[in-house]
Amino acid sequence: MRKQFRDLADPEDVHALIAELEINTGTETVPLAQARGRVLAERIDAGIDVPGFDRSNVDGYAVRAEDTFGATEADPVELEQVGRVDAGEQPAVTVEPGTVVEIATGAVVPPGADAVVMVERTAREDETVTVRTAVAPGDGIMVAGSDVAAGERTLGPGTELTAREIGLLSALGVDSVPVRSPPTVGVLSTGDELVAPGNALDSDAGQIYDVNSQTIAASIEEAGGSPEVYPIVGDDFPEMKRVLTAAAEECDLVLSSGSTSAGAADHIYQLIDEHGDLLRHGVAVKPGKPMLVGRFENTPYIGLPGFPVSALTIFRHFVAPKIRDAAGKPPRERERITGEMAVTERYKEGRTRLMPVGLVEDGDGELLVYPVDKGSGATTSLVDADGTVELAPETEQLDAGQTVEVTLFSADVRPPELLGIGEDDPLLSRLLDRLDSPRYLSLGSREGLRRLRNGISDVAVVAGPTDREVETVELGGWSREWGLLVPADNPDGVAGVADLVDSELRFVNRGRQSGLRRSFDDAVERLADERGTDRASLTEDISGYTLTAQAYESPPRRVLAGKADVALGLRASAEPLGLAFVSLGTQSVRVLAAPDRAEKPGVEALEALLPPADLADGLAGIEAGEH
Amino acid sequence: MRKQFRDLADPEDVHALIAELEINTGTETVPLAQARGRVLAERIDAGIDVPGFDRSNVDGYAVRAEDTFGATEADPVELEQVGRVDAGEQPAVTVEPGTVVEIATGAVVPPGADAVVMVERTAREDETVTVRTAVAPGDGIMVAGSDVAAGERTLGPGTELTAREIGLLSALGVDSVPVRSPPTVGVLSTGDELVAPGNALDSDAGQIYDVNSQTIAASIEEAGGSPEVYPIVGDDFPEMKRVLTAAAEECDLVLSSGSTSAGAADHIYQLIDEHGDLLRHGVAVKPGKPMLVGRFENTPYIGLPGFPVSALTIFRHFVAPKIRDAAGKPPRERERITGEMAVTERYKEGRTRLMPVGLVEDGDGELLVYPVDKGSGATTSLVDADGTVELAPETEQLDAGQTVEVTLFSADVRPPELLGIGEDDPLLSRLLDRLDSPRYLSLGSREGLRRLRNGISDVAVVAGPTDREVETVELGGWSREWGLLVPADNPDGVAGVADLVDSELRFVNRGRQSGLRRSFDDAVERLADERGTDRASLTEDISGYTLTAQAYESPPRRVLAGKADVALGLRASAEPLGLAFVSLGTQSVRVLAAPDRAEKPGVEALEALLPPADLADGLAGIEAGEH
Known part of the structure; x- marks a missing residue:
């Protein structure tokens, strides 16, 4: 008979224990075009001034500001146009007193000029430009280095690269960036009854499709890790040892799920005990009691429950934050929202409960929260629920109308249009x-x-x-x-x-x-x-x-x-x-x-x-x- | 001289116009392991029952329920164990009256049994099992098809596949799924002054690095599209025609940005006019006035402003929702949050303003919003801002303390730890x-x-x-x-x-x-x-x-x-x-x-x-x- 979990660990202790597991990831350099979603490994200081020259911010005329002093709509000044400069062109003329150079947005302000008058405030006839406003030195010009100055700190290590950071790096001329390598996380489903999707199933022999490999792999990706799925392992000690050894060598963290067959579970337990360090066995949380935390050959290892909803809930609650952290990504703030319980829910098992819930908006657009409990073996509650509500062990009842905080399954989860x-x-x-x-x-x-x-x-x-x-x-x-x-x-x-x-x-x-x-x-x-x-x-x-x-x-x-x-x-x-x-x-x-x-x-x-x-x-x- | 924008279109009209542009994308079949983030093209009905057999939900003994009737802690019943069935095993024995079969979680309930007693409510000595509780028919059993029944509707077309949907599909044995192809969106930066990052820059000639190609490409990916970046095009009509023609042939939507050089801008305008359909030129929005909407050779085309912050703001406001829609993804709800203005901001230009703002938390954790305005040419405001506040044309002032709604640059944006x-x-x-x-x-x-x-x-x-x-x-x-x-x-x-x-x-x-x-x-x-x-x-x-x-x-x-x-x-x-x-x-x-x-x-x-x-x-x- 397998071991009973007499001393269940406190969930907070397990969080702390997992936080202490060391997951060391390296760095790599990637082209900017592939950098989206990656995390900077180093600070990026500007290597150049942006812009690299005094740049016109408008279409108009480059002038010596003092030539415009006093000009108004009623009493304009007339200046002589002596040339034109377009964006991407080296100015060929100098602006001498009494002259202007026509200039396009983005072009180099020519020598001699210290301001640009917008075209809207001017008129031109042949070579004579009428200026109807006074401008001060610097008007209409973006001075070299005023956007970014060479040597300036632009992005710090740990910055997650989205479109805007990629824009700033482009402006600096950077086309490849040092980023953190995502942690490689091995995924290993165990159980004699499991068959990989796509293969034939023998229901009479109690076979079912392996749900956890792909679900946990996708969840690892969502958390910023790089999943590595290993073949399903049955109740075979040497085979399990071989796969677990390979995974521990190749990965930064190894996760297994199951097994519901007692033999396989015992094998995992025994292997971790003999070839590593079993730090915790069993956690006072529903679902997910039979959780393992330890190391196999010095690689951090976490054993998830076999039921898919339990495995995913435990992954999200205990493992995903660790993977995000190892990937250098910040915690996901916007995955928490509040709503009101639609119905009363009773509970008294004396351990923390991660209750799957669905969301629905009432007629006024207020968010209602209802429990989704189809039994721990059901895979459909994966999609019928939108997140979880954490109940403290001492909670005995949530009343209808009570405000609860929901941790969403992802930041994009919304209540359905229709329930x-x-x-x-x-x-x-x-x-x-x-x-x-x-x-x-x-x-x-x-x-x-x-x-x-x-x-x-x-x-x-x-x-x-x-x-x-x-x-x-x-x-x-x-x-x-x-x-x-x-x-x-x-x-x-x-x-x-x-x-x-x-x-x-x-x-x-x-x-x-x-x-x-x-x-x-x-x-x-x-x-x-x-x-x-x-x-x-x-x-x-x-x-x-x-x-x-x-x-x-x-x-x-x-x-x-x-x-x-x-x-x-x-x-x-x-x-x-x-x-x-x-x-x-x-x-x-x-x-x-x-x-x-x-x-x-x-x-x-x-x-x-x-x-x-x-x-x-x-x-x-x-x-x-x-x- | 280029055309002036005398009749600026109303932003709402431009939204409506863009919504009407037809972007037709196909479907493709991908392996389940690569399906995360994709959108289902068809409804998926269950092809099999899940579970495919009556399955034990607990470790214990499979019994005939009536044999346990009346059993209590004080007055248990004794039954004879006649065999054992593990997960993934075909039961070899039948449960006859007075007998039990030891059963593991996930195993097939053997013939004759109609309930399973949890091991915790039993004791065993040799072949004699003492049962200390009465169970009803069905207890401890997940009936075949009760999680998912063959023929049942499981996921609808348009469902975005996250870990949980991948889990449900795995349970059904599905290993590849029909998904919508993402729209291919061409990106084309124009301007004689632009140089691709990674190449040498001649600042004296007014060159700057091309920011928009990579920024818009990354934004297209964020919106669920597949970006295709074309080479930078300068002020060269035949070259621009060639690249635009290629992009229109190869893509479902073409975006250009710039040009700040008047010649290139005129070329684009002329090309759209001659080889397509110029639907709108100029929008009453700040930033982003010089926006084009039309078709080039029947391919929808949108021209973005040249300044990076303007280009990205206009992309996010007008184009990203269209790409998400064409990709079959729902609008991003959680990108909107509310906060209080930290300072008073005045404005009176009489057109809609998309004001870039930063976020900061005050000492009580309340969210404050402050304007970030470094001039439209600055690329640093890309990273100094967290989102935009939309001001109606008639707005003249936002007061300090006033509540405003911020559209975040992405759902994961958080106020910085420290400002x-x-x-x-x-x-x-x-x-x-x-x-x-x-x-x-x-x-x-x-x-x-x-x-x-x-x-x-x-x-x-x-x-x-x-x-x-x-x-x-x-x-x-x-x-x-x-x-x-x-x-x-x-x-x-x-x-x-x-x-x-x-x-x-x-x-x-x-x-x-x-x-x-x-x-x-x-x-x-x-x-x-x-x-x-x-x-x-x-x-x-x-x-x-x-x-x-x-x-x-x-x-x-x-x-x-x-x-x-x-x-x-x-x-x-x-x-x-x-x-x-x-x-x-x-x-x-x-x-x-x-x-x-x-x-x-x-x-x-x-x-x-x-x-x-x-x-x-x-x-x-x-x-x-x-x-």
């Missing part, structure tokens, strides 16, 4: 494609109405009949045909619900939250009435009635895979999957908005896409519009 | 290198004190004597030897100020803001007293007294270049530049903090670096510490 929760539907999927940044959670009609009532979502999408009365604004809707999906040509001759009750056919149902399930249960109820019995006694006879699947295509896909004979579903799924369809009826799908959100731009954008009141016609119209 | 203004000094440059993000404006001692008093800066660095009494906290300081720098071996035998007065030697002075100038003027004053005359009559006899240069090394560099014989400066400059030094005295350099900023972390960090009260010793100490 919808409810039934899943193929037409809805296509409608959502036409919105800019919708977030839609397919949690079923019942859950959609519940969260609308709780003030979380903007709209609920509801299929079929509903019991609950929630005050809503109906935005529109369509209808869909539902029924039973069976293998092509309907080999068992299924004609309706009675065939499920009266046979041993394997059925796949939808969950209680789904509007399809509600319509199906109503159909069973009607059959029970006909037979003079109750619904429960009929459902007991349906083999698989309690076997439910998540989305509208999930049950028919089980039929397709030969794992079931009959599936609850939609006519729309039959043709794409090559199944036969037995119709049981038509149900309406309605899009309902919370009254105070009806005027949010995203809600109005969705409404504009919806078919008019006549449902069947509307559906036909939209489908025609798709192609 | 210092004052004298320039070589030791100061090295001290600043040790701070994290200092901003220091070398505007001289007088200006340093003035802006400290105005509530802008945190610290002033003051050299030599001062007249003004400003309430400050002295953080520390050092002393420096000042005097006259002359060519090596002092060929003219300069011994002091009298030699400047009594000869025709060409002198280079510092400006009135500099503490060096103040000490020099005091020395002239003393000489005047000795000779029984006044200072002005002596300075009249110093050739070049009114010729001033910007930074402490600028005057000696003029001597080095043979453009002057004697320069005001510091002993510290003599050796690095190979000049001789004639000492005129020692002056103190004092670092003074505004009383309400003395406890800012950046001010305290600077204070910690400063030498103790004994100035000479302190200087020696710091210099020793440098190497």
Whole structure:
């Protein structure tokens, strides 16, 4: 049995411990064109004056200022033009008393001149220039070295190079710059069950795709590091030792994730213990308890949890700041915002919690924060959440309306244009494609109405009949045909619900939250009435009635895979999957908005896409519009 | 003469016009490992169930739930262990009534079992497992397809791929994704005076380095475009036509900047007019009046002003949103913040102004905003500003304390840790290198004190004597030897100020803001007293007294270049530049903090670096510490 984590480290101690790990990176010289986002390794002092000459700031005439003294609109002076100088040209003439030289913006002020009069304040006839204003020495001129003086300190070490610093360096004539090398961070996923994306998966043997390698690699890049992804390692001690040794040699920091298989976890633990220094094992934080901090052969090592959301949360909280620091980048200030809790959240596990949350704007544009918790194994909470709220161990409850600080997953995270929760539907999927940044959670009609009532979502999408009365604004809707999906040509001759009750056919149902399930249960109820019995006694006879699947295509896909004979579903799924369809009826799908959100731009954008009141016609119209 | 811009377009009209320009970009497929930051071209529906099997969420025992009914700590049930299943393994046994199978997190729940009991609620002795809690069917299990169901809509078109979306795609087994191709944006600097950085510059001929090519290219990348930099084009019509034609063929959008030379500007204007469509010429915005919008051979074209700050401001305001849109990226929300004006700013030009501003935090951490205006030709205001405040044409004044909205140059912009203004000094440059993000404006001692008093800066660095009494906290300081720098071996035998007065030697002075100038003027004053005359009559006899240069090394560099014989400066400059030094005295350099900023972390960090009260010793100490 693997070790239990009896003494969990305090998260602050782990932060401090990680801060002390030494990550030494070098410097390199890169062309200016590739320097964006890099961090200067040295101070850059100006090597030249900018501009390198007294430069005209306007189009006009270079003059001796004293020649203009006293000139006004009413009483101008007349001077003689003796030449012209353009930008990029060496002046050929000197401005003697009583003369001017025409000059372009950016050109060298010719000898003798000490000011430039704007063309707008002059008039010219042949060689005579009439000046209608007096200018002082220096007017219209940018003196050599006045922008940047040679020898001046311009950019300090540690400066992150954006467009503007690149501009200043260009002005100095610099075309390559010394920058810090990003830390190379090795990424290593462990687990016998993991398969790299793009390869075939054997679900029967419990295989899943490796999520952490690419997720953590992308996160390392986001933090300013250079990721190095190693092959997945299973429960094989010599192999793990070989890969970990290579990573420790090649990288400045090594991260592993997993393993959920006890053997691999023990191997890592043992390897760090034998070939390095295990500094901490287990942290009092949720998620992420099973975290390792140490060194392998003197290279800093951090072991992340295996569940993707936990791994990413722990990475962002503990590891990303360290990588940014090693890359010489400042902490990201603008990743923190405040909002109000949309609902009350209880918690009492006595350890720090990094609670994933979603963001939504209410009707007044105020930011609401709601918890996203789909269980620690779910990868979808990666995209359903926008950031985390840190709860202290002693926190027992966050009240609805309480102000909380959210650490965003990135500075660019914004609340979605539209937050919808409810039934899943193929037409809805296509409608959502036409919105800019919708977030839609397919949690079923019942859950959609519940969260609308709780003030979380903007709209609920509801299929079929509903019991609950929630005050809503109906935005529109369509209808869909539902029924039973069976293998092509309907080999068992299924004609309706009675065939499920009266046979041993394997059925796949939808969950209680789904509007399809509600319509199906109503159909069973009607059959029970006909037979003079109750619904429960009929459902007991349906083999698989309690076997439910998540989305509208999930049950028919089980039929397709030969794992079931009959599936609850939609006519729309039959043709794409090559199944036969037995119709049981038509149900309406309605899009309902919370009254105070009806005027949010995203809600109005969705409404504009919806078919008019006549449902069947509307559906036909939209489908025609798709192609 | 070039055309005048009589009818300047309204900025909003220009925004609308640019929004209508059609930029069509294609799509491409990239490996997931290179997909970060890209934008999905299509909706991604799940191709598989995740997980693909009923998966244990905990380490423990797979059971038939009903076997545990009634079990408690006080009255546990005993069941027989008949096998074990690890992650990545196909279960070999079935859970029959009265039996359990040991199971690891992530492993396939074996047939017969419908729940998993956490190991923490069990005990085992040989083959007997004691279960101390009742579990319901489904407990401890993540049902197949419950995270993501096959067929479910997962990510919509237009989704920007960050680590978390890459995680979800990995979970679905996707290893390459259809993304939008970034718009290719051509960048073309025009002007006879421009030289590409890295090449030699002829200042006498008015040459300057091309700043806009790399600045705009980096800005295009920041906005999500793919920049294509073309060679600098001078005042040569056929060459300009050739390059513009190539750029229009190869790019989705073409930007030019400049030209400040009238000829080149006319060529561009003429080319767009003849070979395309000139939609707008001139915009009522400061900076950036001379802006062009049109098409060249059907490719959208925008002409930016030539001055770098103007070009970048106009790019960010008008062009970057268009590029982001063409790249499919959402507008950057978090680039706007609010702060209070630190000083009053007047304005009345009757057109929209995009005013460059700097940010600084006051002693309470409140954000202050101050205008940065060094003249439109200055490249240093690129890095001295943090963003822009948009002023409506009718705005005549922004009051100190008024709340303004700042559009940051990028979402990561933060106020500097420390804002210092004052004298320039070589030791100061090295001290600043040790701070994290200092901003220091070398505007001289007088200006340093003035802006400290105005509530802008945190610290002033003051050299030599001062007249003004400003309430400050002295953080520390050092002393420096000042005097006259002359060519090596002092060929003219300069011994002091009298030699400047009594000869025709060409002198280079510092400006009135500099503490060096103040000490020099005091020395002239003393000489005047000795000779029984006044200072002005002596300075009249110093050739070049009114010729001033910007930074402490600028005057000696003029001597080095043979453009002057004697320069005001510091002993510290003599050796690095190979000049001789004639000492005129020692002056103190004092670092003074505004009383309400003395406890800012950046001010305290600077204070910690400063030498103790004994100035000479302190200087020696710091210099020793440098190497």
